[in-house]
Amino acid sequence: xxYNFRDIEKKWQDWxxxxxxxxxSNQSEKPKHFVLDMFPYPSGAGxxxxxxxxxxxxxxxxxxxxxxxxxxxxxxxxxxxGLPAEQYAIEHGIHPAVSTASNINNFRTQLDKIGFCYDxxxxxxxxxxxxxxxxxxxxLKLYNSYFCNTEQKARPIAELVAKYETAGCKHFxxxxxxxxxxxxxxxxxxxxxxxxxxxxxxxxxxxLGTVLANDEVVNGVSERGGHPVEKRRMRQWYLRIxxxxxxxxxxxxxxxxxxxxxxxxxxxxxxxxxxxIDFKVKSEQGKIETLRVYTTRPDTIFGxxxxxxxxxxxxxxxxxSKEQTIADDEYLAYVKSRSERERMAEKKITGVFTxxxxxxxxxxxxxxxxxxxxxxxxxxxxxxxxVPCGDERDHKFARHFNIPITNIIGAHYNGEEANPTxxxxxxxxxFLDGMLMKDAIEVAIEKIEAAGIGKRKINYKMRDAGFxxxxxxxxPFPITWKDSVPVAMHEKDLPLLLPHMDxxxxxxxxxxxxxxxxxxxxxxxxQRETSTMPGYAGSSWYFLRYMDPKNDNEFCxxxxxxxxGQVDLxxxxxxxxxxxxxxxxxxxxxxxxxxxIGFDEPFKRLLNQGMIQGSSRFVYRIHGTSQFVSAGLxxxxxxxxxxVDVNIVDGYELDTEAFRKWKKGEFADASFLLEDGKxxxxxxxEKMSKSKFNTVNPDDLVYRFGADTFRxxxxxxxxxxxxxxxxxxxxxxxxxxxxxxxxxxxxxxDSPSVGGGEGExxxxxxxxxxxxxxxxxxxxxxxxxxxxxxSFNTGVSSFMICVNELTxxxxxxxxxxxxxxxxxxxxxxxxxxRTLAPAGQ
RNA sequence: GCCCAGAUGGCGGAAUUGGUAGACGCGUCAGACUCAAAAUCUGGUGUCCGCAAGGAUGUGCAGGUUCGAUUCCUGUUCUGGGCACCA
Numbered sequence: 001x002x003y004n005f006r007d008i009e010k011k012w013q014d015w016x017x018x019x020x021x022x023x024x025s026n027q028s029e030k031p032k033h034f035v036l037d038m039f040p041y042p043s044g045a046g047x048x049x050x051x052x053x054x055x056x057x058x059x060x061x062x063x064x065x066x067x068x069x070x071x072x073x074x075x076x077x078x079x080x081x082g083l084p085a086e087q088y089a090i091e092h093g094i095h096p097a098v099s100t101a102s103n104i105n106n107f108r109t110q111l112d113k114i115g116f117c118y119d120x121x122x123x124x125x126x127x128x129x130x131x132x133x134x135x136x137x138x139x140l141k142l143y144n145s146y147f148c149n150t151e152q153k154a155r156p157i158a159e160l161v162a163k164y165e166t167a168g169c170k171h172f173x174x175x176x177x178x179x180x181x182x183x184x185x186x187x188x189x190x191x192x193x194x195x196x197x198x199x200x201x202x203x204x205x206x207x208l209g210t211v212l213a214n215d216e217v218v219n220g221v222s223e224r225g226g227h228p229v230e231k232r233r234m235r236q237w238y239l240r241i242x243x244x245x246x247x248x249x250x251x252x253x254x255x256x257x258x259x260x261x262x263x264x265x266x267x268x269x270x271x272x273x274x275x276x277i278d279f280k281v282k283s284e285q286g287k288i289e290t291l292r293v294y295t296t297r298p299d300t301i302f303g304x305x306x307x308x309x310x311x312x313x314x315x316x317x318x319x320x321s322k323e324q325t326i327a328d329d330e331y332l333a334y335v336k337s338r339s340e341r342e343r344m345a346e347k348k349i350t351g352v353f354t355x356x357x358x359x360x361x362x363x364x365x366x367x368x369x370x371x372x373x374x375x376x377x378x379x380x381x382x383x384x385x386x387v388p389c390g391d392e393r394d395h396k397f398a399r400h401f402n403i404p405i406t407n408i409i410g411a412h413y414n415g416e417e418a419n420p421t422x423x424x425x426x427x428x429x430x431f432l433d434g435m436l437m438k439d440a441i442e443v444a445i446e447k448i449e450a451a452g453i454g455k456r457k458i459n460y461k462m463r464d465a466g467f468x469x470x471x472x473x474x475x476p477f478p479i480t481w482k483d484s485v486p487v488a489m490h491e492k493d494l495p496l497l498l499p500h501m502d503x504x505x506x507x508x509x510x511x512x513x514x515x516x517x518x519x520x521x522x523x524x525x526x527q528r529e530t531s532t533m534p535g536y537a538g539s540s541w542y543f544l545r546y547m548d549p550k551n552d553n554e555f556c557x558x559x560x561x562x563x564x565g566q567v568d569l570x571x572x573x574x575x576x577x578x579x580x581x582x583x584x585x586x587x588x589x590x591x592x593x594x595x596x597i598g599f600d601e602p603f604k605r606l607l608n609q610g611m612i613q614g615s616s617r618f619v620y621r622i623h624g625t626s627q628f629v630s631a632g633l634x635x636x637x638x639x640x641x642x643x644v645d646v647n648i649v650d651g652y653e654l655d656t657e658a659f660r661k662w663k664k665g666e667f668a669d670a671s672f673l674l675e676d677g678k679x680x681x682x683x684x685x686e687k688m689s690k691s692k693f694n695t696v697n698p699d700d701l702v703y704r705f706g707a708d709t710f711r712x713x714x715x716x717x718x719x720x721x722x723x724x725x726x727x728x729x730x731x732x733x734x735x736x737x738x739x740x741x742x743x744x745x746x747x748x749x750d751s752p753s754v755g756g757g758e759g760e761x762x763x764x765x766x767x768x769x770x771x772x773x774x775x776x777x778x779x780x781x782x783x784x785x786x787x788x789x790x791s792f793n794t795g796v797s798s799f800m801i802c803v804n805e806l807t808x809x810x811x812x813x814x815x816x817x818x819x820x821x822x823x824x825x826x827x828x829x830x831x832x833x834r835t836l837a838p839a840g841q
Numbered sequence: 842g843c844c845c846a847g848a849u850g851g852c853g854g855a856a857u858u859g860g861u862a863g864a865c866g867c868g869u870c871a872g873a874c875u876c877a878a879a880a881u882c883u884g885g886u887g888u889c890c891g892c893a894a895g896g897a898u899g900u901g902c903a904g905g906u907u908c909g910a911u912u913c914c915u916g917u918u919c920u921g922g923g924c925a926c927c928a
Contacts, residue, residue, distance in 0.1 A: 082927075084928085202926075214926055215927040260846060264844065264923075344843065393842085465925075471926085573922085574845075574922060576928080578925080610847095611921075685921085687921095716865085717853065723920095723921060729852080730868090731867095733866045737866085740881095789857070791857080793854070794865080796866090797854090797866075800866070801864080
């Protein structure tokens with residue numbers, strides 16, 4: 001028998017299962033280590049070769065830490081609520097619970113084949129009541145807490161109520177508070193709660209009668225059906241993550257994330273300091289007296305040549321002049337149809353003059369007020385003072401609309417492009433003349449404050465996080481509305497089960513599908529909230545649940561979270577850089593503030609795996625025929641480029657027979673124009689996706705080469721943090737290496753009776769020579785180094801070098817004194833996921 | 842548009858702190874074994890010139906710092922990720 005990976009792998013996987021080898025206890029003498037993967041959304045497409053990349057890396061590291069004497073928590077679960085399952089239900093009539101369960105089954109089967117060392121006893125599934133009960137419980141904690149500005153931490157809202165009752169605040173006295181109605185009191189509390197309700201804009205599609213995710217809007221129309229989409233204001237839930245902006249910023253210095261990751265989060269939070277300035281307004285209507293702008297560069301106030309107000313601000317209606325009305329309305333309609341992304345990415349300069357003017361408080365100059373989509377309502381005050389000589393966008397705008405440009409920085413401005421310098425000496429700048437700009441910032445703020453027309457202001461680009469979705473497949477809010485006042489459910493009544501729906505369709509007026517369940521919505525206490533929580537609700541705290549997954553009384557006992565503490569190593573993709581990672585950091589800080597856990601950063605160390613892209617293949621059909629031309633000849637014809645399944649292409653050469661059978665014979669009558677007797681496909685690197693026919697399923701590879709080969713090959717592809725297109729060519733090399741390793745201990749046997757998937761034993765117990773030991777120890781040292789710095793590709797390479805050298809030395813020894821087994825049976829086990837040595841180590 | 846990252850042979854990649862560029866693997870070429878094939882083994886393989894010894898050149902592109910740059914700096918091109926309701 002030859003190296004029979006199938007029998008060997010099955011034997012060990014069964015053995016692990018039977019002996020619960022990877023079950024982890026919360027009690028141990030050993031030091032703890034928590035190695036976590038970002039859990040997957042179980043999509044219907046199943047696992048492709050991109051998913052396991054990070055999982056294999058974390059698995060190797062977990063096994064390595066275990067070998068080093070740690071009690072390692074290495075769990076896996078499913079982020080099971082989400083939009084695609086709901087979409088699938090709408091299109092195919094399959095209930096999300098059904099498709100999700102079947103997807104999870106499929107994922108689990110696929111994961112098991114790769115030989116991971118997860119403790120499956122700790123599996124979590126965010127869509128199970130036993131789990132989302134605690135997501136709801138945590139929501140109530142957020143709802144019932146506020147951010148105390150003095151202590152800079154979350155406190156129970158009851159403390160705030162007590163303060164209002166006894167001392168009032170700057171907006172009202174204690175006596176006034178007592179007089180407030182329930183609704184008035186709630187309105188004040190909503191301004192402070194960490195989870196609160198307010199109005200916000202959504203993508204509304206009239207034709208589909210529903211709210212759409214950004215993902216479902218393509219080029220301003222709905223992906224399904226191509227209907228127009230516009231912005232609409234609706235009541236939403238939010239998390240007050242902005243209250244934690246500073247702590248989220250400072251916390252970055254206490255964690256081991258890449259500099260790029262820290263930078264991305266820092267930029268997302270976008271802390272800036274500057275001033276808010278009120279400009280007097282001169283308009284036909286005369287309704288509005290001042291326009292408030294936020295600027296980080298108050299030193300440039302004498303260079304302001306125009307103002308820009310976000311188009312959606314109500315303010316515009318109140319300052320615009322009669323002649324401008326039509327232009328404005330048209331422009332507003334145009335902006336309403338555009339996504340924020342499109343607005344920011346737009347190169348074309350658009351805008352409308354409102355007909356009103358602002359007055360520069362220092363020199364009395366009249367400044368035209370414009371509106372343009374490049375200013376967003378959500379940031380700062382939604383209005384900017386534009387300084388063309390110092391800001392490129394302002395400069396382009398001024399040029400486009402022929403607005404005269406004031407130069408306040410002399411030779412630093414060349415008249416061609418803006419110069420955002422702070423090093424220039426100011427000119428044409430009144431009381432700031434002759435000052436260095438960076439010094440003038442302070443002077444300007446002081447003057448503005450002294451004149452009572454503005455104040456120093458710290459601003460954040462980050463906005464509060466929208467926390468409700470007009471969807472079915474998510475956690476229901478434990479909230480009931482009574483006379484437009486939200487009432488929280490009592491903790492002891494949780495979970496609020498997601499009720500069954502036969503058919504998932506949107507509720508009236510864009511509300512969530514749950515609105516259709518009249519009996520469920522209408523309760524004696526009032527009307528239930530019909531929106532559900534977003535995908536990131538369950539994933540913001542799941543790492544805690546792994547520590548104590550079966551606890552019915554708590555989300556996670558303090559003993560468990562004290563024992564396991566922070567995640568020591570978290571592996572996942574950078575695509576979560578600013579979403580999931582910021583949310584879970586915020587939740588952790590809230591839980592810490594409330595004394596529910598003992599640490600305020602969830603992830604001590606973060607490793608970002610690169611994305612495995614698909615390498616798509618194309619065939620070229622001569623337009624209007626069933627004749628296909630090889631890539632090298634395609635320019636001679638008018639052709640349609642068609643994605644072809646990468647699994648029927650060998651490198652670039654199409655298997656034409658398989659192609660005729662592909663897609664149930666859609667191309668059965670295809671004929672081919674070949675080059676050099678071959679049909680060569682075109683290629684492009686794209687995201688790995690079922691619709692592009694470029695997915696490679698790990699199951700096939702595991703079947704053909706074994707899990708060990710598959711794992712090592714994924715690691716051998718390159719640095720784990722780098723993105724790269726998948727290419728199966730090359731897996732043979734790793735497979736050859738494992739066969740070569742096997743041949744250090746066995747030889748091919750003629751006798752079929754030598755069984756168990758293991759050949760004839762040829763190893764000896766003879767002591768190793770110095771040369772052999774040198775190879776061994778050199779390799780152990782190198783691979784430990786490589787594993788510690790997550791350089792798994794060079795680790796695999798070191799194994800290859802070692803085996804090549806031992807083969808050259810004709811070494812077939814297993815033990816004595818330091819053994820080959822140390823290497824093959826331990827470190828290699830960490831990489832492969834099981835052992836090649838028959839000793840069972 | 843804004844933020845982040847990447848670019849090295851035919852291909853994936855190595856070079857850990859500025860010090861011999863191309864480890865390891867794939868592919869390919871030549872050879873051994875074989876009736877033949879597979880498997881396995883041995884050797885060559887960045888490019889250009891040369892029979893060879895050897896020489897020149899070479900890490901996306903253009904500059905710079907340095908005795909010395911794949912590595913540091915400035916600019917630039919292309920590719921990928923994110924940009925707040927995909928997860």
